Amino acid sequence: MISQSKNSAPLNRTIRLTKEDEKKFSPFLKSFKSSAALEDIENKIINQNLFEVLSFLPQQFVDLLFIDPPYNLNKKFSGNSFRKKSISEYEEWLESWFIKLIPLLKPGASVYFCSDWQTSVSVFNVLNKYLKVRNRITWEREKGRGSTKNWKNCQEDIWFCTVSDKYYFNADAVKLKRRVLAPYRDENKNPKDWNTEEKINYRLTHPSNIWTDLTVPFWSMPENTEHPTQKPEKLLAKIILASSRKGDFVFDPFFGAGTSLVVAKKLDRKFCGVEIEKKYALLTLKRLEFADKDKSIQGYSDSVFWERNTFQIQKKRNNSKSSDKKSE
Structure with missing residues (x-):
């Protein structure tokens, strides 16, 4: 689970875990088998299966919900796997857990939901049943290999929704x-x-709703980790600053490398997230500790x-x- 030490290039600033990190941060991971109060989850990391913990979370505590779920692809990561489904099956899978997130939202909450071009329609269909869909953000993900038989795929979508017509922006x-x-x-x-x-x-x-000013984290950036689908801190800063105030509560049910939670902390928001992979939950705790000392966000300065x-x-x-x- 923990990365082995590597001979990195002098400018390689990738954040990695050590055995010492595992010992240091493991005691701070949370999991629940009964109802949790707000103070139990505030600024905490939950290392647990989302389906197990959702029913234990308090209701109407979320001001801003950021969701970056597994896309509909065949993927293996840290012992777990996700198998590609049909469009209808993927839509059913999304709805099976998304409906359980609705009671967590405050009446004025905003929701940002990530997708790729293949899953974007499925995501819209689910969101449109339960929320007011405001916009679709498309951002340039300038990374990955080219293709000789198709257009290179270098964009992703983020659906912006609200619970009601009374929301903060x-x-x-x-x-x-x-x-x-x-x-x-x-x-x-x-x-x-x-x-x-x-x-x-x-x-x-x-x-x-077109974002072309983002850089996907890479080895020389201090925010970079070993997570394969890490979102840029600048992307989350845009979302958090636009749709929440200082002191508001940001929740991420699939936080991965923890970028949403790290940026929430840097911008003085409360936060909580759920991640099934212990490696990434520990990595996020390490990043959160770094955020105590350095609140800078690459590409964002002087407000x-x-x-x-x-x-x-x-x-x-x-x-x-x-x-x-x-x-x-």
Whole structure:
């Protein structure tokens, strides 16, 4: 279960577990065989089969539900396996556990549900029965091999839903800072809705349902783990900032490498998640400990999301400008 030590490249920052980590974090894993109170699960990691624990969780405690379930693919991971089902069977499987999540949601809760192109319709059909479907976010997952007989698949969907028409959404918290390629000017030829910073033009843009500014975690990123389908922290930060307030409760029933919970902690939200794999539950506890010391999120700074590969450019320019002032 625990990764063996490897001779990593000097810049490889992948978070791995050691035997010492297992001894250190195992006592903090939770499981339940009877009803749990809110204080029993707040900021806790549940290492248990979702089907076993759902009936023990308190009702109406969730402000934001993030769901990233197994996609309809043949997969083996850590001794467990998921076999591809027919479309109708997969839809039935989704509904079998999703209906048990509904009582956990507050009346003003929001739900974000991940899928790939093959499962997106099935997910919509289930969500549309029980929630108000608001939008479908498509994000560019720029990773994986190409194909010679088909278009390379580099996108995934996230369905945005709410329990009711009364819900929280903060568009200002998730604006994206983009480079201006064709700037607008007013009648006096002054910049309109954009500003100039060190000869590079930027403007804040409202969030759309197409996300092309994300980087899938890889070996040189400090958030990277050995989990095969890890979501970027920046992706979760967008969702959490848009659809929850500080102190709200974020719940993830398939948390995997724990990105949703780590980002919730970094952004001062309460959290809880369920994960059947002990390895990933322990890995998440290790990441949560790191989050106590470092709350940074790659691509998010000064309360603004930066377009991919532009924040570091500006950071270097600001550092250079600061150094020049010191030398004067």
